[in-house]
Each structure stands twice: as C-alpha cells, then as structure tokens.
Amino acid sequence: MAPRARTSLRRLVAATCLAVVALAVPTPAHAGPARTTPQRTPDAEHAVDTARAAYDAANERVAALSGQTARLQSNAATAEAEAERLRAEVATDDGGFLGAVDSFLGSDGSPLDRAAEAADNAELARRLAAMAQDALTAAIAATEQARLVWEKAERDQARIEAEWSATEAADAAIRRSRFLPSYDVTDPAQDRRNQRALRGWHDYLRELARHAVVPPPLADLVDPARVAAPLEPLRDARNDLAPGLAALDPAGRPAVTVLSAEAVRAVSDAFRRVGLPDVPGAIAPATYACGGLVANAWGTSPTTADLPADAAGQWDALRTVRPSSVQTGDVVILGSRADGLAETGVYVGDNQVILADPTTGVAAVRPLTRSLLGVRRVGLGPARHAAPPAGGVCAPEDTTVESSGAGPLRLPLAAGSYQLTAGFGVEGERWSTGEHTGLDFAAPTGTPVVAAGSGTVTVEHPDWAGNLVRVDHGGGVETWYAHLSRVDVVPGQQVDTGDPIGLVGSLGNTSGPHLHLEVRLDGLAYDPAQVLDLPELPRPTYPNGEMPDTALCPATPDGAQLLRCDAAVAYRLLGAAYADAFGLELCITDSYRSKSGQDQVFREKPRLAALPGTSVHGLGLAVDLCGGIEQFDSAEHTWLVDHGPALGWQHPDWAAAGGSRPEPWHFEYTGEAS
Numbered sequence: 001m002a003p004r005a006r007t008s009l010r011r012l013v014a015a016t017c018l019a020v021v022a023l024a025v026p027t028p029a030h031a032g033p034a035r036t037t038p039q040r041t042p043d044a045e046h047a048v049d050t051a052r053a054a055y056d057a058a059n060e061r062v063a064a065l066s067g068q069t070a071r072l073q074s075n076a077a078t079a080e081a082e083a084e085r086l087r088a089e090v091a092t093d094d095g096g097f098l099g100a101v102d103s104f105l106g107s108d109g110s111p112l113d114r115a116a117e118a119a120d121n122a123e124l125a126r127r128l129a130a131m132a133q134d135a136l137t138a139a140i141a142a143t144e145q146a147r148l149v150w151e152k153a154e155r156d157q158a159r160i161e162a163e164w165s166a167t168e169a170a171d172a173a174i175r176r177s178r179f180l181p182s183y184d185v186t187d188p189a190q191d192r193r194n195q196r197a198l199r200g201w202h203d204y205l206r207e208l209a210r211h212a213v214v215p216p217p218l219a220d221l222v223d224p225a226r227v228a229a230p231l232e233p234l235r236d237a238r239n240d241l242a243p244g245l246a247a248l249d250p251a252g253r254p255a256v257t258v259l260s261a262e263a264v265r266a267v268s269d270a271f272r273r274v275g276l277p278d279v280p281g282a283i284a285p286a287t288y289a290c291g292g293l294v295a296n297a298w299g300t301s302p303t304t305a306d307l308p309a310d311a312a313g314q315w316d317a318l319r320t321v322r323p324s325s326v327q328t329g330d331v332v333i334l335g336s337r338a339d340g341l342a343e344t345g346v347y348v349g350d351n352q353v354i355l356a357d358p359t360t361g362v363a364a365v366r367p368l369t370r371s372l373l374g375v376r377r378v379g380l381g382p383a384r385h386a387a388p389p390a391g392g393v394c395a396p397e398d399t400t401v402e403s404s405g406a407g408p409l410r411l412p413l414a415a416g417s418y419q420l421t422a423g424f425g426v427e428g429e430r431w432s433t434g435e436h437t438g439l440d441f442a443a444p445t446g447t448p449v450v451a452a453g454s455g456t457v458t459v460e461h462p463d464w465a466g467n468l469v470r471v472d473h474g475g476g477v478e479t480w481y482a483h484l485s486r487v488d489v490v491p492g493q494q495v496d497t498g499d500p501i502g503l504v505g506s507l508g509n510t511s512g513p514h515l516h517l518e519v520r521l522d523g524l525a526y527d528p529a530q531v532l533d534l535p536e537l538p539r540p541t542y543p544n545g546e547m548p549d550t551a552l553c554p555a556t557p558d559g560a561q562l563l564r565c566d567a568a569v570a571y572r573l574l575g576a577a578y579a580d581a582f583g584l585e586l587c588i589t590d591s592y593r594s595k596s597g598q599d600q601v602f603r604e605k606p607r608l609a610a611l612p613g614t615s616v617h618g619l620g621l622a623v624d625l626c627g628g629i630e631q632f633d634s635a636e637h638t639w640l641v642d643h644g645p646a647l648g649w650q651h652p653d654w655a656a657a658g659g660s661r662p663e664p665w666h667f668e669y670t671g672e673a674s
Contacts, residue, residue, distance in 0.1 A: 055146040062139045069132040072125065079125040083118035169264075170209035174202050177268035183275040190364055194274050197352050197365040201271060204328070204349070205264070207256060211248055218260035218303060218379045221246055231258055236325035243319075244377050245327055262304055262379060263329030269613075270297040270346040270354045273363045278661045280614030284653065285361030285660065289343045290394035293356040293363055294331050296614055297346050298378050302543050307378060311341045311394035318376030326368075326375045335373040340392025342371065358394075361660065408570035408647060409452040409473075409531055410497055412481065412517055413504075418443040420536050421514060424527035437525040438480070438518035445485050445513040447504040452479045452517075452532070453573070457493040465516070466507020471495060474576030476557055477569055478523075482516035483507050521572070522557050530565035533671075539566075545595030545618035552592060552620055561591040564620035567648075567669035571623065574640075574647045581639060587627025589665070593617035621669045630665035632657045637664050 177198065185191040208215065216231070224233035224241040231246040234257060246258040259267075273280075273296065279288040280296060287310075288296075295309035308314050314331055321330055328349040335342035345355035348365065356363045418441040426436040455473040462468055465482035469489060472478050485505025489495060506513040519528045529537045530551060542551065553568035555561040563571060575586040593601065598612040616622040628636035641651050648671045655663040 054149065055143065057146075059143055062136065062143050065132065065136040065139050069129065069136050072129040072132045075125050075129070079118065079122040083122040086114050086118045166209040166212045166214050169214045169261075170205040173205050173264050173268045176265070177201060177271040179275055180272060182277060184277050185275045185364070191275075193352075194365045197348055197350070197354075198271055198274075200350060201267065201348060208258065211256060213248055213256070213258055215259055215261040215264045216246070218244065218262045221260050222380060234258075236322070238322070238325070240325075242325065242327070244380050257327065259327075259329055260379070262298070266298040266304070266378070267329050267346060267348055270348070270363070273297070273356075274354060274365060275362065277362065279356070279361035279654070285356070286358045286394075288361045289356040289358040290341070291344050293354070294344045294346060297354075298331075299544075299613075304378055306541075311335075311344045312388045314344055314376055315341070315374060315388040318378055319380040321375040321377045323372055323375050327377075329378070331376040331378060332368065332372065333374045333376065334369075334371045335392050335394070336371060337373075341373070341388055341394035342392055343394065347375070408566055408573055409479065409519070410450075411532060411534070412449050412452050412479075412501070412515060413441050413443060413447060415535070417447050418515070420534070423537075424525075424529060438482070438516050439528040440514045440516055441504075442512065442514040443504045445503070445505055447513075447515075449481055449484065449501045449504060449515055451495045451497060451499045451501055453477075454494070454496045455479075457489045457491060457495055459487055459489065459491050462508070464509045466505065466510075467502065469501050471501075473573060475572030475574075476522040477572050477576075478518075478520040480516075480518035480520065482518075483510050483514060485513075519569070521554060521568070526553050526565060531569050532566075544613045544615070545593060545598055547592065547618075547620055555591050555623070556588065561588050561623075562620065563591050563623070563669070566671065567621050570647045570649060570669055570671075574644060574649055577643060577647075578639070581643075582636065584627065587625060587629065588623055589626050590617065590624040591622070592620040616668050623667055624663075624665045625667060626665065632662070632664045640667065 179194070179198065185194060213231075216228075221227060221244050224243055227233050227246045231248055234242040234245040234247040236242045244260060244263075248256045248258055270293070273293065279285055279292070291308065291310040291312075291314055294314060295307050298304045298307045299309075308317050311333060315333055318331060321327075326332070326347050328347055330347045332345050332347050332353045333341065334344070334355075343355045343358060345353040345366070347353050347368070351368045352365050353368050354363055355366045420439065421442045422436050422440040424436060424439055451471055453471070453473045455471040455478075458470040458472065460468045460470065467482070467484040467487050469481040469484065469487060470478055471481075481501050483505050484502035485507065486503040488500045488502045495501070504513050504515050510516075517528050518525050519531050520526070527550070530539065530553070540551070542548065547564070551564060552562040553565035555563045555568045555571045562568070571586075578584070578586050593615060595612060595618065598615050598618055602612050612618075625640070628634040629640055631637055640649070644650060644667060648669050649667050650670050651664075651667055652659070654660045655666045657664075
C-alpha cells in the first residue's frame with residue numbers, strides 16, 4: 001500500500017475509534033437521593049427525573065452504537081471478501097509472474113500491491129468492528145446500570161411520598177383529636193386520665209406515620225382476605241381473622257394494628273368531645289350517653305353516617321366482637337342482663353373508653369369496668385342479636401332523638417286512594433315550562449280532595465288546569481289543586497286543614513284523572529315531596545352540613561335564610577301567625593349552616609356553637625331569632641314558646657332558662673305539631 005494511503009487509513013481509523021469511544025462513555029447517572037425527610041419530596045422527584053434522563057441518554061447511545069457496529073461489521077465483511085478475491089488472483093502462476101514483473105519494472109497498482117492493501121484494509125476493518133462491538137457491550141452494561149439507578153430513585157420517591165402522606169394523615173388526625181379551648185375538667189385525676197389517653201392516641205398515630213401507613217378506607221378492610229400488601233389480615237385474641245382491621249409486621253419490630261380511616265376519624269372526634277361543658281345540638285345528656293356520643297363520633301364519616309343513635313339500635317345493628325378482642329374504635333355497651341342497658345362509648349385502647357355522663361352529658365375517659373355488656377364493631381354489615389335487656393338508664397323506649405312527624409301540610413287525598421305518577425321537575429313537552437311544577441296523584445274521578453292546610457281560597461279556570469283551587473296559607477305559602485272534576489269551595493272562603501276542596505278529575509291538559517298538587521313559596525313552585533310526609537317518597541337524609549339545594553327552601557322571601565323545605569314552610573306559617581299577633585315579621589339571624597359555616601361559627605364562638613358536623617343547624621332544622629325573642633322574659637319569647645309547638649317549632653330543654661346551655665333565641669323544628 002502506498003504510504004499516503006496507509007496514513008489516511010490510519011487517521012480514519014483513529015477518528016472512528018474516538019467517535020466510538022465517545023459514544024461508549026456513559027454520562028454519570030444520578031445515584032438517587034439519600035434517605036431524607038418526608039418534606040423533601042421535590043428532591044426525590046428531581047432525582048427520578050435525572051435518573052430517567054440518564055437512562056434515556058444511555059439508550060440513545062446504545063441505539064447509535066448498534067447502528068455503527070452493524071455498518072462496521074458489514075464493511076469488514078466486504079473488505080475481507082475483496083482481500084480474499086485478490087489473494088486468489090495473485091496466487092495463480094500467471095498472476096504471480098506478471099505481478100513480479102510489474103513490481104520489478106516499478107509499475108503502480110499491481111495485483112500484488114492491491115492484494116496487500118486489501119489485506120491491510122480487512123485487518124483494520126476487523127479491528128474497528130471489534131472495537132465498536134466492545135463499545136456497544138459496555139454501553140449496554142451502562143444502560144442497565146442507569147435503569148437500576150432510575151428504579152431505585154423511583155422506589156425512594158415512592159417511599160418518601162408514602163412517608164409524607166402518612167405524616168399528613170397522622171397530623172390531621174392529631175389536630176382533629178385535640179381538646180378544644182372550652183375543655184373544662186376540674187378533677188386533677190380525671191384530667192390526668194384524659195390527657196394520658198390522648199397522648200397514647202397521638203403516639204399511635206405517629207407510629208403509623210413512622211411506618212408510612214395511611215389508614216385505608218373501611219371498605220378495604222371488611223374482607224380480611226382482600227387486605228392489600230404491605231398490610232396483612234389482623235388476628236384477634238383467639239387467632240381468628242378480625243374484619244375491619246389490618247396489621248403491619250415490620251421486620252424486627254412488633255406488629256402494629258392498623259385501623260380504618262373511618263375508625264381513626266371516629267376516635268379523634270370522640271377525643272374532641274372530651275371535657276366539654278355541654279353536648280352538641282339539642283341532644284339531651286341522657287340521650288347523648290345512651291348512644292348519642294357514639295353516633296356523634298362515628299357519624300362524621302359519610303360511610304358510617306347512618307349509625308343508630310341509641311344504645312338499643314347499636315346493640316342490634318352492629319357486628320358482635322368478643323370482649324377479649326376489643327380494639328380501638330369499637331363501640332362498648334355497658335350494663336348488665338339484670339339491670340339493662342347503660343351508656344355506650346368509644347373504646348380508645350389500654351382498657352379505656354370515652355363515655356358521656358347521663359346526668360351532665362360531659363364526656364370523659366373512663367376505665368372499662370366489669371359492667372361491660374357487649375362490644376360492637378362499626379361498618380361490617382348487619383348482624384342479628386338477642387334482644388337487649390330491658391330496663392336501665394338507656395332503655396329502648398327512652399332513646400328517641402327525633403321524629404319526622406306529619407310535616408306542616410297534610411296529604412290532600414286519603415292514604416291508599418292514589419298512586420304517585422309524574423314527580424316534580426320531570427322534563428317533557430307536555431308541560432308549558434318544559435318541567436313539571438308539581439306532584440301528580442293518580443286517582444279515580446270523584447276521589448275527594450281536601451285542603452293541605454288552613455287558608456283563604458281562590459278559584460280559577462285556566463286552560464291547562466280546567467278547575468284550579470288555590471289556598472293561601474299566609475307567609476307566602478300557597479297550595480294549588482288542579483284538574484278537579486268538581487269544586488266544593490268558593491273564592492274568599494276560609495278553609496281549615498282537611499276541609500273538602502273538590503273531587504279528582506281530568507279537566508285541562510291531562511292524560512287521565514289525577515290531582516296535580518303544587519306547593520308555592522312567594523309564587524315559585526317547590527317540590528311537594530320535600531314538604532309533605534309521603535310514605536311512598538321518604539325524605540332522604542344527608543350528612544350534617546351537606547344538604548343539596550334541592551332539599552332546601554327559602555325561609556324568608558329574600559332567600560337569605562334557608563331551611564329544610566318542610567321546616568321552611570312551617571317557619572313561614574309561624575311567621576304569619578307571629579305577624580298577626582305583633583304586627584311584625586319574625587326576626588331571624590341564622591338558619592341552615594353548611595359544614596364550612598359551622599367551622600366558622602365554632603372558631604368565632606367555641607363556647608356557644610356546637611361541634612362542627614353535629615349542629616342541628618347543619619340539618620336545616622334550627623333557627624336563631626331576634627326582635628325580642630332573644631330575651632327570656634320578653635312577650636315575644638313567651639309567645640313563641642307557647643305557639644311554636646302548634647307548627648312543630650320547639651324551644652329545646654337544654655336551651656331553656658334552666659337548661660344546660662341557655663339560649664332564648666334558639667328554636668328547632670321537630671315536625672310534631674302539639
């Protein structure tokens with residue numbers, strides 16, 4: 001080979017080698033974050049991003065080297081084939097002789113030179129291909145290392161995020177369980193017991209956080225066979241599976257019992273009620289002790305909001321747990337077969353339970369004595385038990401908390417004489433507004449229709465109704481009765497509740513005989529099913545402070561005050577009677593309170609306001625009044641105490657002058673007219 005050609009080839013080889021080496025050298029991969037605190041989640045995210053970028057770059061190098069190696073191997077194969085052909089050519093006798101002569105005469109480009117040059121090229125091509133293959137092998141190894149670094153960074157991030165989430169959950173539960181500013185316990189021994197139990201609860205919550213455990217939803221723990229790793233099914237004192245709970249078994253440490261998120265919330269809420277000088281809402285102290293405290297604690301979670309609020313109901317509805325297997329959050333029922341039901345409370349561990357005093361209603365941490373009658377666990381589905389023992393301070397007949405009553409208006413047809421058809425708000429072309437503005441009671445023509453309440457009659461004959469009777473009940477409340485086949489009242493007539501109005505018919509825009517009933521406030525139609533007591537359409541219940549707009553109606557014409565619709569109608573009727581007596585409108589300062597509204601009031605008035613999520617205001621069944629009613633000895637207050645019950649509005653005992661928390665301005669709707 002000519003010297004210049006050989007030098008150029010060597011330079012090409014050197015340059016190619018440098019390129020291969022440059023591709024083969026990996027960018028240093030991030031080694032991943034050191035173990036850090038949960039608050040440094042952004043550092044973990046950065047480490048994952050860096051490691052992923054290094055892995056992607058390594059993959060790109062492997063792809064580039066793979067292509068280059070394939071080309072160099074192909075070039076080497078071509079060079080070897082050419083060298084072999086030229087070797088064969090000069091190996092013949094003629095070729096060898098002619099080549100020697102040409103070499104002797106000094107000819108350039110003889111077959112012998114070409115054969116030698118081809119052999120050199122083939123050797124260099126083989127070396128270059130081998131270097132590329134070595135570089136590719138190293139790059140593949142570097143890529144695998146980058147992948148391992150990336151996966152470790154992701155595991156570290158997941159661990160840090162789990163620790164962060166667990167710490168947040170524990171901190172939230174700790175804040176929720178702290179004693180409120182109104183905590184008032186004068187007995188030093190009781191105060192120490194309360195404080196010690198609260199510290200134990202906080203220690204448990206922090207232990208969950210240390211193990212990066214966020215309490216799972218109750219639904220995930222009901223079936224022990226489906227408990228997800230790293231948690232394991234918990235076994236009780238008899239080694240039986242304990243539904244509703246889980247266990248964590250960290251290496252080298254004692255196993256930790258894991259409660260559900262709902263149980264953590266319930267225990268925290270129970271601690272929050274400890275040592276308060278009053279009970280929430282209108283709950284009487286004895287009722288609070290006999291199931292109300294347990295329902296108050298467990299009822300703050302939407303999944304367990306329907307927990308019975310009385311001792312007998314909790315005895316009957318909840319799953320039995322052996323006393324030896326009681327766990328934190330379980331419902332403890334005290335009493336005996338001989339004496340009957342006593343208090344119910346929330347077990348908080350270490351053989352202690354939070355109970356309310358039946359006389360004062362004050363909740364406190366008490367030792368779990370031998371008067372234990374039974375243990376129940378919430379959220380595990382219905383269970384059947386023997387009837388609770390009769391008698392005792394929590395006898396079933398003494399635990400009624402609230403009755404829905406008959407509502408402010410009665411049914412316009414006799415029970416069993418109708419079938420409900422088109423409901424309120426149903427859309428369709430049959431109605432001129434596009435939506436049904438009332439409730440239809442399908443019944444045979446001639447079925448008697450009566451007034452839903454007392455008031456003044458108006459009779460009209462619009463095309464859509466045929467015969468329409470309107471009764472003005474006062475306070476902006478009207479009821480309309482449409483499609484009547486016969487009208488039995490005259491304009492201006494005064495009717496009482498249950499007086500005949502007319503007969504069911506099919507006049508006007510109908511598809512058959514029925515009564516179209518509307519309930520109107522200030523001229524606007526509202527769902528009659530939210531006002532009447534309809535056995536076919538029981539009024540739905542909602543979590544405290546979370547009532548939808550469809551369940552609320554304006555208690556005042558300006559819409560500034562809202563109540564549950566039946567309470568709003570009863571309040572307006574009460575307001576009309578009050579105006580007749582005093583010539584003034586009822587003065588109202590507060591009505592329905594959302595959960596956020598209750599939080600705000602509690603922050604502003606912790607000693608007056610009920611615990612958020614427990615206020616009767618959150619059910620749309622309470623008002624705070626003014627205009628003289630806020631004074632016990634006023635004529636306005638006395639009139640309302642005397643006349644309110646006729647329309648279902650009561651001044652609760654706890655709010656009376658001699659009650660546990662005197663509030664002359666506070667009245668509640670029970671729905672029971674007296």
